[in-house]
Amino acid sequence: MLKRMRLRAQELIHDEAGDVPGWVLITIMTAALVMVIWAFAGPALVDLVDNALKGVQFS
Incomplete structure (x- = not known):
């Protein structure tokens, strides 16, 4: 049984x-x-991130 499992594993690897x-x-x-x-979408994503960062208040 172990030999069959080993052969099946080798077949799968080669496939x-x-x-x-x-x-x-x-x-x-x-x-x-x-x-x-x-x-x-790049320019829209850049504008989205810029607007989000402008809306954040840093303390």
Whole structure:
């Protein structure tokens, strides 16, 4: 039984090894999506943070 479990674990490890290009593609696409969103929402987010900091009173 232990031998079967060990063989199954090795099969799973070898199955996952070939999926690197998929993860690279997901990472690149996520980075591109963040850049596009930041290009449109960046100025609004900066204004939002600036206004919030101006409204805080420091003692």
